[in-house]
Amino acid sequence: MNTLSEADLDKQTVTKAYARWAPVYDLVFGAVFERGRQAAIAAAERIGGRILEVGVGTGISLPHYSKNCRLCGVDISAPMLRKAQERVAELGLSNVEGLWVMDAEHLSFPDSSFDVVVAQYVITTVPNPEATLDEFARVLKPGGEIVLVSRVGAEAGLRRSLEHWFQPAARKLGWRTEFSFGRYSRWAGQTPGMRLIERRAMPPLGHFCLIRFGNDGSSDHSEQSESVRAAG
Numbered sequence: 151m152n153t154l155s156e157a158d159l160d161k162q163t164v165t166k167a168y169a170r171w172a173p174v175y176d177l178v179f180g181a182v183f184e185r186g187r188q189a190a191i192a193a194a195e196r197i198g199g200r201i202l203e204v205g206v207g208t209g210i211s212l213p214h215y216s217k218n219c220r221l222c223g224v225d226i227s228a229p230m231l232r233k234a235q236e237r238v239a240e241l242g243l244s245n246v247e248g249l250w251v252m253d254a255e256h257l258s259f260p261d262s263s264f265d266v267v268v269a270q271y272v273i274t275t276v277p278n279p280e281a282t283l284d285e286f287a288r289v290l291k292p293g294g295e296i297v298l299v300s301r302v303g304a305e306a307g308l309r310r311s312l313e314h315w316f317q318p319a320a321r322k323l324g325w326r327t328e329f330s331f332g333r334y335s336r337w338a339g340q341t342p343g344m345r346l347i348e349r350r351a352m353p354p355l356g357h358f359c360l361i362r363f364g365n366d367g368s369s370d371h372s373e374q375s376e377s378v379r380a381a382g
């Protein structure tokens with residue numbers, strides 16, 4: 151029996167996959183994910199301020215944000231990020247503060263650094279999605295939002311079976327097919343201060359969603375980090 155688990159999507163596989171995707175990424179995934187990106191940018195701009203794009207990739211979204219937003223981008227793939235750096239230089243995007251090779255699961259920003267954390271088509275590519283969402287919540291300011299666009303796996307039925315069957319091939323391409331919405335809602339339910347604001351179906355085929363979580367300010371992540379450090 152195929153017992154492929156979430157852990158099988160390891161960082162080495164992901165970085166190898168995106169090193170291969172980097173030269174052709176915009177051509178293959180530019181137009182097909184355009185509507186989702188536009189929706190995520192519009193949601194992020196409603197909050198504005200300092201925005202972190204995690205899994206910024208080739209920086210395909212960066213030129214589309216308002217110049218009033220200050221943008222930071224991180225990605226685990228150096229070849230993808232080089233494309234983003236070229237784009238920022240070519241277009242003279244002066245509102246981009248910086249681009250760093252960084253793992254979404256271990257962000258090296260202080261607590262409460264950003265008004266918005268955006269991750270487009272990223273959560274299904276990281277080995278530990280819930281740990282990654284925890285990091286997003288940690289670096290988010292009170293009153294801020296996490297804005298995701300992500301593929302949402304089926305809970306049951308034929309699509310669920312097909313996704314399970316396709317998972318080993320998808321892993322080699324750098325993502326997972328199986329990730330139901332229940333995992334997002336469970337994460338929000340268990341994470342102090344975070345609540346689901348919106349879930350909106352997105353093309354292609356409505357298999358993707360815009361998902362927004364708000365930080366209601368009731369959880370002080372700096373206090374939590376202090377107590378973890380004290381306990382350690």
Ligand SMILES: C[S@@+](CC[C@H](N)C(=O)[O-])C[C@H]1O[C@@H](n2cnc3c(N)ncnc32)[C@H](O)[C@@H]1O
Binds near residue numbers: 164183227255270275
């Ligand atoms: C499907 S691409 C999405 C790129 C871009 N956000 C877009 O809208 O097209 C996924 C991106 O997430 C990055 N990524 C995957 N795992 C990551 C991790 N653990 N930390 C940071 N970036 C990661 C990949 O390198 C890749 O650039």
